[in-house]
Amino acid sequence: MPQTAKVLLASLAQLRQQQQISVHSQLILVDDGSHDQTWAVIRRLEAQNDNVFGVRFSRNFGHQNALLAGMQAADSLSDIVLTLDADLQDDPRLIPAMVACYRAGNDVVLGVRDDRQTDRWAKRWSAERFYGLLTKLGVPIVPNHADYRLLSHRALQALLQYHERNLFLRGIVPQLGFPTTRVYYHRQPRVAGHSKYTLKKMLALAQTGVLSFSNAPLRWILGTGVGLSVVSAVSLAVILGHDWWQGALSWNPLFSGLGVLSGLQLLGIGLVGAYVGQVLTEVQHRPRYVVAQNDVPNHRTVAVPATRVLQPSQKGQPF
Numbered sequence: 001m002p003q004t005a006k007v008l009l010a011s012l013a014q015l016r017q018q019q020q021i022s023v024h025s026q027l028i029l030v031d032d033g034s035h036d037q038t039w040a041v042i043r044r045l046e047a048q049n050d051n052v053f054g055v056r057f058s059r060n061f062g063h064q065n066a067l068l069a070g071m072q073a074a075d076s077l078s079d080i081v082l083t084l085d086a087d088l089q090d091d092p093r094l095i096p097a098m099v100a101c102y103r104a105g106n107d108v109v110l111g112v113r114d115d116r117q118t119d120r121w122a123k124r125w126s127a128e129r130f131y132g133l134l135t136k137l138g139v140p141i142v143p144n145h146a147d148y149r150l151l152s153h154r155a156l157q158a159l160l161q162y163h164e165r166n167l168f169l170r171g172i173v174p175q176l177g178f179p180t181t182r183v184y185y186h187r188q189p190r191v192a193g194h195s196k197y198t199l200k201k202m203l204a205l206a207q208t209g210v211l212s213f214s215n216a217p218l219r220w221i222l223g224t225g226v227g228l229s230v231v232s233a234v235s236l237a238v239i240l241g242h243d244w245w246q247g248a249l250s251w252n253p254l255f256s257g258l259g260v261l262s263g264l265q266l267l268g269i270g271l272v273g274a275y276v277g278q279v280l281t282e283v284q285h286r287p288r289y290v291v292a293q294n295d296v297p298n299h300r301t302v303a304v305p306a307t308r309v310l311q312p313s314q315k316g317q318p319f
Contacts (some may be wrong), residue, residue: 001041004086005052011095012051020099026051026077028296029086030070033060041295048296053296061289064167067147069289071156075297082150084111090148097193098150098183107155107178109195111148114184130206137214140174142182149173165281165288168209211278218275221268226270228261 008027015021031039031054042054053071056064067083073080080102084090090111102284131143147169151159156179174180210217227263 001029001038001086001224002045004088005045005049007088007092007186011092015096015099018096020096020103024051026053026074026296028070028073029054030066030073031056031239032063032066033057035075038099054293055291055296056293058290058292062167063147064169065289067169068167069291071151072160073154073294075156075160076298077296080150081152081156084148090146091188091190094148094183100150101181101183102150105179106181107152108173108180109140109150110145110180110182111144112171112182112184113144113187115186134209134213137210137216139171139209139213141171141209142174143251145170145182152178154178164209164212165284165286166212166278167288168205168212171209171213207274208278211275217271221271224264225268228264235241 002310005027012021012025012027012104016023016025025051027293029042029045029052031042034058039054039056042052044054045052046054053073056070070083071081080099082095082098084092093109098111101109127144129301131141134141135143151173155173158176158178
């Protein structure tokens with residue numbers, strides 16, 4: 001965390017010196033209910049820097065909620081927000097380019113990896129399959145873009161109108177419809193520590209992405225059920241006709257077919273149950289997260305002092 005803050009504060013200082021952002025720009029660090037010394041480190045950084053502030057969860061509420069909490073804390077303070085993970089694998093040297101893209105008229109600037117060579121083979125293979133699956137399901141997602149992005153104030157305001165509890169930000173942001181551009185970068189090795197984003201968490205995020213943005217799996221189950229019903233009826237007629245012709249009945253094929261059909265039925269019921277569980281989570285309207293401590297001031301500051309260039313489609317719209 002100290003190395004992360006040092007790098008990001010240096011980037012902010014550079015942008016201030018170039019008059020690309022306001023001197024009041026802030027660095028907000030979110031502690032997602034860690035059990036180590038993360039919050040103590042954040043408090044020390046707050047004491048040493050006037051523009052560093054922390055938000056602490058009461059427990060672990062997940063990576064997506066931590067990102068959202070940081071953006072909500074900055075909502076009333078700034079004209080733009082930029083999110084990235086504390087491991088600095090998303091190259092912070094790209095921040096000036098992202099701010100420049102915003103000033104050129106883009107409300108959303110996405111940091112996209114230009115390759116996945118730093119990933120292990122299994123991670124690279126699974127990521128490619130994941131993005132390919134979501135694309136086929138019709139989910140509006142940008143391949144190799146995670147959560148390194150810049151949002152204008154109006155884009156953030158639009159994002160905060162999405163109230164689902166099962167957050168999948170990389171699927172929501174492309175739906176906002178504001179002018180968007182991409183900047184590409186090479187992912188860096190971790191500055192320190194090891195990733196706590198386990199396979200279980202990655203699979204849970206993938207499931208959220210599928211269930212929140214596509215009902216295609218339900219249509220697949222319906223199609224499979226219709227197809228198997230037809231095949232089963234034809235097979236049953238053929239088997240009974242053959243056995244009648246031979247003068248003996250054999251139930252083994254029927255039992256085998258029933259086993260296959262039972263397995264597919266359980267699969268279908270499980271899939272429907274996953275959708276129902278997702279709906280239950282939404283209708284309960286429980287808070288996405290609980291903040292134990294929020295040190296971010298609640299007064300308004302200006303992040304970008306100069307007027308940016310607006311595209312023709314944006315002129316006359318509030319910003």
